[in-house]
Amino acid sequence: MWKYIVYTLLVLVVVLAVYYFYPSHKLAPGTVxxxxxxxxxxxxxxxxxxxxxxxxxxxxxxxxxxxxKQFEGDGKTPEGTYTINERNPNSGYHKNLGISYPNAEDIAYARRLGKLPGGLIKIHGLRNGRGYIGKFHRWKNWTAGCIAVTDEEIDELYKTVIPNAVIQIEP
Structure with a gap:
């Protein structure tokens, strides 16, 4: 019985290590x-x-x-077509790309509800000092409404996404 448990735990550790360390393909230099x-x-x-x-x-x-996303604090990620309108290398998360939420429709809808639309929706890496979490962050939706990727992925996106690139967020 103990051998089976030890073997199962060993296999689990190996699988998790492969998941964590297996490299994703990198974009070619000069990709836009x-x-x-x-x-x-x-x-x-x-x-x-x-x-x-x-x-x-x-x-x-x-x-x-x-x-x-309907209003500030609802924990939802917006849906619709926006642009990448800013970039911040020094945020509380490992870099970020700003999304142009809220637009005029988002603001009007929130006002009809008597609420604020919220803002500061970003594509970002992990909270500073927590980059070691790596790919495991994907196991749970955890942001306040943003789109999160690993630190290595936001580094790649930060270099390759052009200003005012379109971002289409679908259900």
Whole structure:
């Protein structure tokens, strides 16, 4: 019985180590990303150069990911078409790319509810000092409404996503 338990634990450790350390493919030098498409239900973000898919990233979302962001504090990641409108190398998370949420429709909708629309929606890495979590962060939706990737992935996106790139966030 003990041998079976030890063997099972050993296999589990090996599988987790392979998952954690197995490298993802890197983008070719000089790659330009001008469009991002997020599929919230599949927890993926696809990066495009023109009509060519160059990479798919696994992501974590807001704690309450189903549905469009309606107001500040709802834990939802917005849905719709926005742009990458800023970049910050010194945020509380390992770099970030700003998303142009809220737009005029988002603001009007939140006002009809008597609430603030929220903002500061980003694509970001892990909280500073927590990069060691790596790919395990994907096991749970944990952001306040942002799109999270690993630190290595945000480094790659930070270099390759052009200003005002389109980001389409789908249910």
């Amino acid at each position: 990303i001008d469009k991002l498409v997020v599929n919230k239900s599949k927890r993926v973000m696809q990066a495009y150069n023109g009509n060519t898919l160059v990479k798919t990233y696994k992501i974590a979302l807001g704690k309450n990911p189903v549905g469009h």
